[in-house]
Amino acid sequence: MKIFKRSDHSAVIYNSSMYIFDGLDEYRYNNLFKFDFDTHIRTEIKAKDESKLSLKRCKHSACIYDNMMYIFGG
Numbered sequence: 813m814k815i816f817k818r819s820d821h822s823a824v825i826y827n828s829s830m831y832i833f834d835g836l837d838e839y840r841y842n843n844l845f846k847f848d849f850d851t852h853i854r855t856e857i858k859a860k861d862e863s864k865l866s867l868k869r870c871k872h873s874a875c876i877y878d879n880m881m882y883i884f885g886g
Contacts, residue, residue: 822874824881831857831881836870 821835828850834843844857872885 820870820872822872822883824874824876826876826881831874831876833869833872833874833881833883835872839868842868 818835818837821832823830823832825831828848830847830849832845832847834845845854846857847854869883869885872883874881874883876882
């Protein structure tokens with residue numbers, strides 16, 4: 813999987829993985845990636861229902877609460 817050079821993204825650590833919600837290069841994005849620290853494998857997480865996707869964001873914050881990732885701002 814190609815590594816993208818982007819800035820102003822958010823990342824949270826949950827269990828043995830890091831979840832990265834995309835930020836900005838020339839454009840804004842709303843991709844979500846998971847990096848597994850045990851296997852060193854990065855995968856893109858696709859939405860089951862695209863109508864529930866977050867807006868494309870940058871310069872936002874994220875946190876994990878009660879097994880859910882929340883995105884603020886951007």
